[in-house]
Amino acid sequence: MVYLLISFLLLFILATYGFRKGNQNTSDISVQYIQITNNDQQPATPKSLSILHLSDLHLENISISPQELYNKVVNEKIDLIALTGDFLDRKRTIAKLKPYLEVLERLRPTYGTYAVFGNHDYVLSREPFNRLTRMLEEHGCQTLRNESVIIQTKQGPINIIGIDDFSTGRSDLEESYENVGAGYKLVLTHDPNIVMHMKDYYFDYLLAGHFHGGQICYPKPYHLVKMGKLVKLNMVKGLHYFHNKPFYISEGLGQTGLNIRVGSRPEITFHKVTIQNNQEIKLSS
16 A cells, blocks of 8 residues: 555656646747748848748647747847737637737738638637637738738749648638739648648748647657648658648647647747749649
8 A cells, every 4th residue: 555655656746747847848939040942052142031930829828928929039030920820729818819919010020910720710619710810900910711912022022822721621722822923932821731732732932830849749749640641751840841842830839738848849930031933823733
């Protein structure tokens, strides 16, 4: 009996320590700087665009305050802000989003802020989801659901293509590319598995999230096995290529389920992309 009690106590102490350490990890924010060029021989030039990429805020479990977020990014050049979904999944959390959006407004990105939705956002029923959409748009975020917008920049025209969430069956590539014109093609989406279906849909760069870098890796994120083909290819975070086209998977800023991380870190990402507007539109036949 004494042995069992001692064993139970040791397990309890280990579990408590592990949870506390995992929770502390959620405050260890990683700031990544990624540089993308269309040609390996060509360095970044004045025709580069700086993109602040935030994904998977999961406001029910986030350990960075709006002010802390502002302090980490305010001194960076920001031409464009990309938000790739999973803001929250409970209607009572919608109000918590407002101060984070106010931070993004204060940053005054040169060409605006663009957002797509993720699978957790679609847990909301219609009225709360519409309220989430309105809050984003009232604070300067243009939301894209299988649609695109062309913006004119000093670097040339840029198509921002927002593909709706693949994991919930809402992606429509043909509709997303319907109004795409000449110029750079930047895709924003939540679930990066969509790239496996984009062989005939051209993009220069694609930004996504969804996997949280595994969030809890022991030592690998085995629990992600059912989350698509990219996981089986060990593509769960960072920069990757599909048919020579680059895409980036953010580890996300918040957590889902328990507010802990093991073997992963919350992430803020700055992407510096070189704009070359000599590509033709490529659509599926």
